[in-house]
Amino acid sequence: MTDTDEKAITGQKVIMHSFGDPEPVLDGRSMFEYEYCPMYQNHYEYPYDIDAVAKMYHATSHHTSALITKRNVLVSLYKPHPKLSRQAFIGLVINLLVFDNAYVQVVRNRLGGVLQLRPKLARNTRKSIKGEGYHHVDYRQGAAIEYNEQVIHIFNPDINQEIYGVPDYLSSVNAITLNEAATLFRRRYYKNGAHAGYILHVSDPLSTQEDVDDLEDAVRESKGAGNFKNLFMYTPNGKPDGVKVIPLAEVAAKDEFANIKIASRDDTLAGHRVPPQLMGVVPNNAGGFGDAKKAAEVFYWHEILTLQNMLLDINDQVGETIISFNEYQLTKSDS
Template sequence: MNLKTMLLGKAQNFLKDNLNLTSHSQHEAFTFGEPTPVLDGHDLSNYLECYWNGRYYEPQVSINGLSKSCKATPYLSSGIIFKRNFLANLFKPHPQLSRKSFEQIALDFIWCGNAYVENIQSRLGNTIEYKPALAKSMRVGKDDTFIMLHNGDEGFEEWQFAQNTICHIRETDIDQEIYGVPEYVATLQSAWLNESATLFRRKYYNNGSHAGYLMYVNDPSLDANDVSSLRSALRNSKGPGNFRNVFLHSPNGKKDGVQIIPISEIAAKDDFASIKNISRDDILAALRIPPQLLGIVPQNTGGFGSIKDASEVFYQNEIQPLQSRIMQINDWAGDDIIQFNDYQLRTGE
């Protein structure tokens, strides 16, 4: 036994003794990573409430993030606009508050949970009109002061309004009492999932580099000429009038001699329709809008029921509470500048 063979044997014995290796391969199954809550690590923000940065309070929920999320999926955007249109249609214009101004107030209150109304006064202190201040740019300061953030001619600027000229109405929140939080915050994950599913499918089709299938031929009865003819037939099936059928005749062929193997069938890889439907239902549940009012086509033969009944219930349970909250502006203005007509559904009779 030479030195090389002796050293190799000692090394193998050492590995077997210390690493518990055997001549037979073994399979081992193990798990790693414990379930982690999605909200874990964000508890500190609940203690901070709304951070005071020295000039104004920072909103607990990102206003810019909410603005982008409203446009993430058509269901969320359409639901918000639907509520805005419902309110604007019933609004009674006032000499000091136009319908256009009210539409902005209603939209800000629904998408942001905050609405700001400015009292435009004359030099004598009389009210000329009430105008909305865009909720996306408004911030709350101390001692009932309000600041608007905007990009002016000289760059980023902060404009502070005069005392007692801004009325702020907000949705209630369980963590703080400075800013309102829209009621659809709980469904933002579903809205983002809906957007991600759409973007994934759109990128897949725009990519265009995916193959449709693999034709596997192992039939010994096909010679080179037959293969060339088959290749030409497949090439000619593309272009105008595509999706043509190809006929192959092999008298002495064997079973599975020619196989069509799909290698990029995305419909079997993800559940696009299910994701879209489930996330849509989550969004509509958060907005509490019956699906038939948004023009959603039912998937069952029974449908969604009477659209007239759904509209009346939606008005009583959703629109009237919204009206009462927006009418808080009347208490601040000391005048009934916001009034609504009674809802009457036209049946065409």
């Protein structure tokens, strides 16, 4: 290298910056990896992140629709009772489906008769460490208040602990969050102008370092939406074409958006064990999903009947028949 070349590059350096911070994605395993019930103050906490599960309720259309499909079938068969209205029954069912824990406060008169059954939010109810009682937890007030009346707790037994139920669909939590992430990515992609960012390559030497800094700031302020990044690369005395804007590759052909949505949808429905034809899912093949009536009948006998039996257990604990269901039939002509 000659003395002239050394002088030409004195004070010049290659500058390369990327703009746009990665957004954290909810780690699926952190929602249900506790495997035990932590003790806090005077009660047991859930063996999974119940707040995260509550937020995930509206994460994707398939996850929400699967839960609502089960809820609607149960509610349509329920016989309203003066001591447990249809509206109250809906609240009881949705807590059982989402959290696999449902609580009913039994209000009795002085003679011990049942006046009313009041469903309680599973998100705010905890099992007492001492005795068989339950607490209403409100962390905003910093206190856990024990219920004075009897509280009935129904849930599916877990393999790691015997205090709370754990939703079966948590096995497909990664599919649910992947489906949501794919949708959010595509939304950001179109919001960003249907591209995933660009590389601004400047090889012509700018007059001063201040010009470089100003250009760098301008690119930084124009960063894309969400996870999309723009890259500023400054290589003085580089190759021809001093300034280039290089768009990143087309996302439409690279991200397999449709395949991700279909695969994560199928995993989600498998976790819920709900036939897709009962949820309005459009089939990808000409043959479709098969007879919806037969699928509905199998769905009832394998899934809904089990949930009904869990809810009927409340009658045994109360000592009175309050919850009852009509016979399942798809049309009035069915026997």
